[in-house]
Amino acid sequence: MGSDATAIFDAEAAQTMMKELRAVYGSGATKSYDWRVSQLSQLLKLIEYHEDDIAAALRSDLSKPDIESYVYEIGVLKSSIKLALKELRKWMSPEKVKTSLISFPSSAKIVPEPLGIVLIISAWNYPFLLSLDPLVGAIAAGNAAVLKPSEISPVSSALIAKLVREYMDSSTIRVVEGAVAETSVLLEQKWDKICYTGNAVVGRIVMAAAAKHLTPVLLELGGKCPAVVDLNINLQVACRRIIMGKWGSNNGQTCVSPDYIITTKANAPKLIDALKTELEKFYGKNMLESNDLSRIVNSNHFARLIKLLDEDKVSGKVVYGGKRDESILKIMPTILLDVPRNSLIMKEEIFGPLLPILTVDRLEDSFNIINSGTKPLAAYLFTNDKRFREHFVTEVSAGGLVVNDTTIHLGVLTLPFGGVGDSGMGSYHGKFSFDAFSHKKAVLYRGFVADADIRYPPYTRKKLRLLQALLGGSFLTIILALFGRN
Structure with missing residues (x-):
């Protein structure tokens, strides 16, 4: 979608794409460990098999020296993917947490779940890194994703579209090329998260568009360092x-x-x-x-x-x-x-x-x-x-x-x-990328035993004292409340 120069990416095309992505995501296809590993592995192949092509595209767009391309884009991307592959099962595992007396007996855990369909709008200065590094986190977290590379680096944008189409699961990961018109159409859609890298002026436009759908944003902007x-x-x-x-x-x-x-x-x-x-x-x-x-x-x-x-x-x-x-x-x-x-x-x-x-x-x-x-x-x-x-x-x-x-x-x-303040909000890289594209879902487990009357009407002074003790008192306060003493 959007990689064919003769295709028009308008509101109708965007809505069709979103409908297709929602259907596939709704099937649960992206949530499995196997899908995430397969797509991360394909992304690594995409980079490793085409290092020279990537360097050539960056030379064409920016006259970027090969060593800068390999160190700052290719090398960082490979490290990011390899870390995600190594740590993915650990990242996906629910985190057990303690519970309190108020819910006794119970157990609890924090379950990371994907957000859904995410949009990644990248910048022209590091077109591969800033498109594909957030994608590592989006995939690791189990999301479907749409990439919008910058038209200001046209050779890199075209190569990203071509390689993603060849190597990645096209039912869940798409690339839309284009300029302001295409970006505007994308921003009109309802996303589950938007990651934008660029300047603060456009960052405000992205945030305003996201606000219409209560969409969370990850903004990487800049400023005077x-x-x-x-x-x-x-x-x-x-x-x-x-x-x-x-x-x-x-x-x-x-x-x-x-x-x-x-x-x-x-x-x-x-x-x-x-x-x-x-x-x-x-x-x-x-x-x-x-x-x-x-x-x-x-x-x-x-x-x-x-x-x-x-x-x-x-x-x-x-x-x-x-x-x-x-x-x-x-x-x-x-x-x-x-x-x-x-x-x-x-x-x-x-x-x-x-x-x-x-x-x-x-x-x-x-x-x-x-x-x-x-x-x-x-x-x-x-x-x-x-x-x-x-x-x-x-x-x-x-x-x-x-x-x-x-x-x-x-x-x-x-x-x-x-960033912070005008230089952005949210963060990524490594485990932070997984977290950026995940929802930390709170899960509490209880059985049917120990169903105390204290939480149910009729409310009495004794119940109030005991609840106050449970919520904020010491063990001694709880004992005194049980025996009806202040």
Whole structure:
């Protein structure tokens, strides 16, 4: 559905698709352990058998270097699927929990059950990872799913549609390609959960559409991710890690890339020099010719970034880089110093190769800068000061924090990945993906013995005292209530 370029995906097609998916899901086909394992195994084959095709699609859409494709998309996906296959039976098992005196005798457990039919709308910057990684959780939890890849990465979108059709159960997992019209039609349908990765503007549209059907949402948005750089650290290592999180991750077109740096006025010159040195080691003197830097995804985003860079109050703040070539959609890694806080580049997420550095008198002042804006998806700190590190962890609210590195927390599947506030809601990765697409159903078991009169009319003072004791008192209080004493 939606993979044939000549097919029209309209309201009628969407309703037909939903009816078909509801019927198959209603049959219980997706709930078995065997179905989940079979589909996860097929998804792993889809990736392993087509690693070169995936890398080629990413090269075509983004000029993404092969090593970035393998590490950040293919490798992470394979790890995610293998973990789900290994842990699935454990994840699916009901969790036994204690009961209280009020229900004695009884037993209880929490049973994870699938939500139903889920919609996954992914972003263009990591089209395979952001389409298929949520799908891992949706399948593991026993759901049927529809994927909507981003039309801004058209080669990747077409490949996802082709491979899913070839490898996955088409009665329960579909791909719908297209742009705004197709996405709008999808959002009109009633889903059991929507997972959206992208910007906050569209995130609000998704949430408003979901609200009409009381559909829960998992929103992975973004924001301005800060990196705070302290004195007396290994500056070379810090800069290498900042560079890899910024320019080595899709040339800054990543939701968790460092969006700006905060450091002290005294430290800024050394930091800039170290960044320059390491950038030239990685990408050479003529960085626009480097095959190790992704290009800007399209001319609209290129124009958006140039507008940020060429604003009157910003253009004079460039201390390194600034070169651009629209014919190849590339902008050189660019460092800016002390741009005005009210400039466009500091008001919106950059999502590109521009990196402002803000200076403060004391590094503690960084907390006010970070916390005065919207909560970021990630925040980074480089320090050897244990006290300052703990202060940072306590004071800075973000989707995730990393100390002395950038972005690598995404590959740690025991950590949840998600935003807070304007950077999103909900989380996934590893077991958190299974939980994100599951309902935790409470189940209480009782027999027919010990049917106490205390819960039934006529209500008496003695029954009230005993109920109060059972609900909140100690064992002694219960004994006293039984004997009619206060």
